[in-house]
Amino acid sequence: MHLRHEIAHVSHVELLTPAPEQSLWFFTEVMGLTENGSEGDSVYLRTWDDYEHHTLKLTAHTTSGIRRTGLRASSPEALDRLVKAIQDQDLGIGWQDGDPGIGPCFLFRDPDGHEMELYWENEWYEAPPGLVPALKNQAQAYPGRGVCVRRLDHVNYLSAEVEPNTSFITDVLGGRVTEQIRLDTGLISGGWTHFANKSYDLVYTRDWTGSNGRLHHIAFATDTREDILRAADIFLDKNVHIETGPHKHAIQQTFFLYVYEPGGNRIELCNPCARLILAPDWKTITWSESERAKGQAWGLKTIESFHTHGTPPV
Amino acid sequence: MHLRHEIAHVSHVELLTPAPEQSLWFFTEVMGLTENGSEGDSVYLRTWDDYEHHTLKLTAHTTSGIRRTGLRASSPEALDRLVKAIQDQDLGIGWQDGDPGIGPCFLFRDPDGHEMELYWENEWYEAPPGLVPALKNQAQAYPGRGVCVRRLDHVNYLSAEVEPNTSFITDVLGGRVTEQIRLDTGLISGGWTHFANKSYDLVYTRDWTGSNGRLHHIAFATDTREDILRAADIFLDKNVHIETGPHKHAIQQTFFLYVYEPGGNRIELCNPCARLILAPDWKTITWSESERAKGQAWGLKTIESFHTHGTPPV
Amino acid sequence: MHLRHEIAHVSHVELLTPAPEQSLWFFTEVMGLTENGSEGDSVYLRTWDDYEHHTLKLTAHTTSGIRRTGLRASSPEALDRLVKAIQDQDLGIGWQDGDPGIGPCFLFRDPDGHEMELYWENEWYEAPPGLVPALKNQAQAYPGRGVCVRRLDHVNYLSAEVEPNTSFITDVLGGRVTEQIRLDTGLISGGWTHFANKSYDLVYTRDWTGSNGRLHHIAFATDTREDILRAADIFLDKNVHIETGPHKHAIQQTFFLYVYEPGGNRIELCNPCARLILAPDWKTITWSESERAKGQAWGLKTIESFHTHGTPPV
Amino acid sequence: MHLRHEIAHVSHVELLTPAPEQSLWFFTEVMGLTENGSEGDSVYLRTWDDYEHHTLKLTAHTTSGIRRTGLRASSPEALDRLVKAIQDQDLGIGWQDGDPGIGPCFLFRDPDGHEMELYWENEWYEAPPGLVPALKNQAQAYPGRGVCVRRLDHVNYLSAEVEPNTSFITDVLGGRVTEQIRLDTGLISGGWTHFANKSYDLVYTRDWTGSNGRLHHIAFATDTREDILRAADIFLDKNVHIETGPHKHAIQQTFFLYVYEPGGNRIELCNPCARLILAPDWKTITWSESERAKGQAWGLKTIESFHTHGTPPV
Structure with missing residues (x-):
């Protein structure tokens, strides 16, 4: 597709x-x-x-x-x-x-x-005085405050079933599933979909409570992995709850860090390094349960709360 | 467009x-x-x-x-x-x-x-034993040898005139000009074109010798800016001629380093951080001569050989 | 010594x-x-x-x-x-x-x-509420504001003559000259001295105006080179004058960036990577004029103002 | 002291x-x-x-x-x-x-x-042709092969008792304990000692088997944290067993990654960022059991094998 x-x-x-x-x-x-x-x-x-x-x-x-x-x-x-x-x-x-x-x-x-x-229609942002960037190919001056994330990267939804939703993304919205998890039962428990060169934009993960419409996390991209290491120190000293990371996901190979914002929503910082999906005929990568059991790319075990915490709480 | x-x-x-x-x-x-x-x-x-x-x-x-x-x-x-x-x-x-x-x-x-x-047609690469990656969403094991660039990033051609070529990219090939340089005379002396989310793929720079078909440089993307700093040390100790950098371009904001490979071709290492062009209606950024005179993003003056060295030599 | x-x-x-x-x-x-x-x-x-x-x-x-x-x-x-x-x-x-x-x-x-x-005597800093760090082996919470330099690294003085001062550091204060520049005339035009494992602490550079007691720059250490690249963007958007850099010094191999603070004093951001002088019998490295003419480590030419700007102005 | x-x-x-x-x-x-x-x-x-x-x-x-x-x-x-x-x-x-x-x-x-x-006596290394560095203040050309660690950083011993050994380091060898762990029983279960500005050089950790003379790990310093992230990818594709990390230690705040070399010895890659102990009257930081129970700096739990694996095996 x-x-x-x-x-x-x-x-x-x-x-x-x-x-x-x-x-x-x-x-x-x-x-x-x-x-x-x-x-x-x-x-x-x-x-x-x-x-x-x-x-x-x-x-x-x-x-x-x-x-x-x-x-x-x-x-x-x-x-x-x-x-x-x-x-x-x-x-x-x-x-x-x-x-x-x-x-x-x-x-x-x-x-x-x-x-x-x-x-489709929108107004392009015009930076007000004090926020005008030095380089005209940039929307706004770099704030230099806190983590200073660059952009919204992706949204990871919880859903009662994964496949109807990823099929909707591909069949109706014209996206593609770049990676997915297939349990030994055959059930797809997670699907990563994208619309262009970013390797994922909208993700569906099975909600084991069977609820609908919940959120697993939203993710912001940083410019570098170092920004994420530095962010971990900022979170530590600002008393923000770090759930897991920094580490590298096996799926999509994203460098990540997960925290909870004070309202309870899980927020990811992510950095893909230079990874892009350029192949127009990319074949969906399917991960098995045993492959997932190996943990993240460098061996970190997936934290239990990753399977239980979603917002709003059930 | x-x-x-x-x-x-x-x-x-x-x-x-x-x-x-x-x-x-x-x-x-x-x-x-x-x-x-x-x-x-x-x-x-x-x-x-x-x-x-x-x-x-x-x-x-x-x-x-x-x-x-x-x-x-x-x-x-x-x-x-x-x-x-x-x-x-x-x-x-x-x-x-x-x-x-x-x-x-x-x-x-x-x-x-x-x-x-x-x-369109091709064969997907299958890594032979010894080059099989640990993660199945990667083409080949990470070599860990030398600079270890990730992928080809872009090609920058020299051309007698810029505009007929960038128009060919946009009108015939369906790309778009994301940034360009307009001299005080009105002449476009450089045009950066792209096909999807990368902010540029094919670049045309005016060839002041009036020659045709020459190359300014080809560029390889690294995963991080640190890879480029490390590369500079590798080049230094391997006696590879460093032309200019590392620094950050004002145009496209790419972190760069230019060297000459032993055959004389200019090779760029580049890292865009997390920059992508996501706007479907991106408006071409046009840089004037006086804006270019400020040098690169952090003030480095553009090196003279950048305007004179191309391959093959004239 | x-x-x-x-x-x-x-x-x-x-x-x-x-x-x-x-x-x-x-x-x-x-x-x-x-x-x-x-x-x-x-x-x-x-x-x-x-x-x-x-x-x-x-x-x-x-x-x-x-x-x-x-x-x-x-x-x-x-x-x-x-x-x-x-x-x-x-x-x-x-x-x-x-x-x-x-x-x-x-x-x-x-x-x-x-x-x-x-x-000798001092009081150790006790962080007030709001600045207490999460880790007890740290003096103060990481501010996460602006460049966020870690510590004062070194002071580089201008002096009418270099050698009487570096000799004072070695003979009277017990330090050592780790690197120096010797002009073709035999004159020492710069001397880097240190007191322990940091490769330099106090530096003397010849003041070509013949003045006394002036400053070339003070330097603050960042945790990483990435902090310096990020700082360059901060300076750019905060309209702080960048004099030269980021680049790597040949002498001492420090990764650097020089700016002028609004009062006119030159401020360096520096990062030594993991470089330390551990050898108790380190032999002073002497750079000749022709070696210096090669520029900094990766080829950047030393900027003219580096030889002329000092504070206070003469 | x-x-x-x-x-x-x-x-x-x-x-x-x-x-x-x-x-x-x-x-x-x-x-x-x-x-x-x-x-x-x-x-x-x-x-x-x-x-x-x-x-x-x-x-x-x-x-x-x-x-x-x-x-x-x-x-x-x-x-x-x-x-x-x-x-x-x-x-x-x-x-x-x-x-x-x-x-x-x-x-x-x-x-x-x-x-x-x-x-005391030694011969300074003279690089043979092919390994001569470009910069004369460096011992050897940068190899650009694999992880490319910079230097030996520290040795962490296992010992039946910790305190007699750290006392030996301080009282006989003239070092100092910068940080230590004190169990609720009062027992010191780990002591970090140093000789100059590096915050630790020789470390003693309690050997729960009661054996003598064993090794917990030796550590090599990299220039940057990015070198360690990159190393993790190299280890992954070279099939080297990653035990834990990358992450940041709470004690000493070192960025770390632990692997086992093929002979079974635990090897650490470490990067201290710009951390140095400059205070001549540094006061030993003592961590309690409950403080240790919080895990490493950003929350990673200490892996079980960290308490059991030593070499040679008992």
Whole structure:
């Protein structure tokens, strides 16, 4: 199955937090995102490499979790085709006005129930005085504050079943499964899908509680692995809970570090080194249970909470 | 102009060298490529992350330079469309059998005369015993020898005129100009084009000698900037001529190091950190003469030989 | 000449600035030092790895330059011996109370006139709430703000003559010259001296203006070379003047970056990788003019201002 | 207790291996050491930054373990004082000729029975053609092969009791305990001692088997943490057993990776970043059992085999 390049990239997420002040502190002071307006219970935050209005909409709520994921279409025509394809699956919710900087959005749900928005129109970010970068090919000045993540990298959902969702990504949205885990029973317990050269953009992991619409983690990319080692020291001294890492995943070979933000959502820092999927006919890599039992790339055992912690809590 | 995603990636190059033994030593022992067969005056070499048969065809010749660049189409249908579009421009040479591991190739020239081959069919590389990687999502074991570059990153051609060539890339091959230099006279003296998420794949720089078909450099990507700092020490102790760097380009923000391989061809090591062009409507960044006069990102002045050294020598 | 280990380390400096507010912004927001009290025209600042009260005393003044350098003796007995040896050279000024956290100091001048203080007694830094580190073997929490330098590394003085000063360091203070530059005329134009395992602590470079007591630069060590690459981006976007670098010195092999703080003083970021001088009988390395003409380790030419800019201006 | 600076540094070790060919492959091809002669059942190997003849004497033997550790005195006078002090403790074995490049050695044992040699005279290494470095302040050209460790960093012994040995280091050899572990029973189960600015050189860890003279690990320093991440990939693809890491120790804050060489000896790669102990009155840091229970710096639990695997096997 070839990529159809209908979706350009995962562009932003709305994250819910029952501890809005501490979560805001985490994303601005620790992670180094920049505030770009607020509205009602939500604050808009941006990574410095984002060309759009915001990367993260952080919303105060009774619980944690992900409310919505934004996907930008590759062209107006691609948007039309995608909307039709989603409607054909009866997964559409409908059109609505976008958040600041984002044009009309078509809302829909993946088969597991995660809400997504698809759009083409937007306004490119214009850095205000004080945030204008020295190099004109960059969206915003490098903040130099905290971890200073570069961009949103991927979203990893929990889902009651994996395959209906990865099939939706491939068949309806035009993506591809680059890697997956197949249990000895034949069940696919995890699937990594992508839309272009990044080796994954949206990931589905089996939710052993059988719940729907939950979040495993959202991930931000750093420029270097050293940024992640340095981040671990920052988390340590800022008293942010480190769940596991830094280490290198066997799957996708990403260098990673997982923490919990104060609202309870799992946040990954990731760095892929120079890994890209360039092959237009990439063959899905399937990992068996015994291969997974070897742990991560350099032998770290997968931490138990990785299989149990999701947001919101069940 | 949106990307058309007709070309998947720049896949390999044939490089000419008047010092074949020393060039082979350079690419295997210093750069860390792995030999994968030979044929006549040519040796096939691969970077460890390449899923195809070879990355570099190194050919003994009376002089230096680039003989051909390989481009893989995104699908068989894209190949058909591209061939027709090239033929419509009267730039086609014709079909011929590919080198080992590569299927039928359609040969053509860009307007400046650089020879290129376009193909779809290939054989995926199967690592022989001793080169089998520990992780199944990797093409070949990491050699751990010399610089150990990961993949071919881009080719930078010299051309008598820049614009006819970048227009060919965008209009005929479906790429896009991400950045360019416009002199005060209005002349475009450099254009960076790409086909997918990498911010550049094929670059054209004005050849002030007015010659055609020459090479400015080919570039290999390393996993980290630290790999490039380490490479500089390796080059120093292996007596490889360092032309300039390490430093960070203002254009494209790539961390770079330039050396001359023993055959005289300029070779770049590059690392983009996590930079990708995700915006489907990226607007070409145009740098003026005065902006270029500021030097590279952190102030290094562009070295004089950068404007004069190309291969083959005139 | 063996090391006598009479001096433990260079511990702090007093720096003068005619732009105190901007210099304070530079050292706190850009470099990531932490304020630890103020007194009159001076602010005390500390790097996070310093076990003493302060690393830098920043003092508003009519001009720039270094007012004093603090050296901690290796023991009370060493202090006594050093004071006597200095007095024997008629270079002593006398005892006075130390700044906050520092006990009685013996003031003196090196032959070129740079003021220094020598002491044993001090108070170990106790981090206040909010700055307490997670690991008890660390002085202060990692700030995660700006460049976040680890410690003061060395001071490089300008001096009318080099040799009388390096001889003072070796013969009177018990240090050793690890590397030096000898011009074709036989003149020593630069000398690097050290007191223990760091390969240099105090450096003397010939002041071609013939002035006395001036500063070439003070240097702060970062944990990694990546910290310096990252710092270059921070300086770029904070509009701090980068003079030269990042690159690797041939002499001492230090990875470096030089900037001017807003008061005009040259500040170096340096990282030695794992280089230490462990040999108790290290033989001074002498570089000739022609060796120096090759530039820095990887070929960067030494920038002209490196030979002309010192503080205060003449 | 102040440092007495009687010992300059830990200079070399003799390691025993029951798998000499594979161990030699490991140290040369994987670790990147350079062979410098052989004699009988032993091969001499050097790290590229070593100014002496060899860093490691690798000896074929019926079992694994460490046969001897070399310590270089700070001066001929220090050597005399040390020999006398050791003889006063009845721990001396006597003088013998040194191995190639090493002058007369005074042999002795620490209280636990580990054999050590103390010496002053040596020959400085002169690199043969092909290994001459480009920079004259470096011992040998950078090999650019495998991990390419810079120098021997420290030795960690197992000992039936810890305190008699660390007391020997401090009281007789003039070192100092920088950090230690005190169990709830009051027992010291680990002690880190140093001789100069490195924060540790010789470490004693309690041998729960009650055996004497065994080895926990020897450690080699890399220039960067990135070197260790890269090494992990090399080990993975070279099928070298990774025991634990990469991660950061809480004690001493060293970035680490542990592997077993083919002879069974545990080898550490370590990088201290820019950490040095500069304070002449450093106060020993004591870690309690509950503090240790938190795991390493970023939360990694100490692996069980760390408490059970030593060489030779019991």
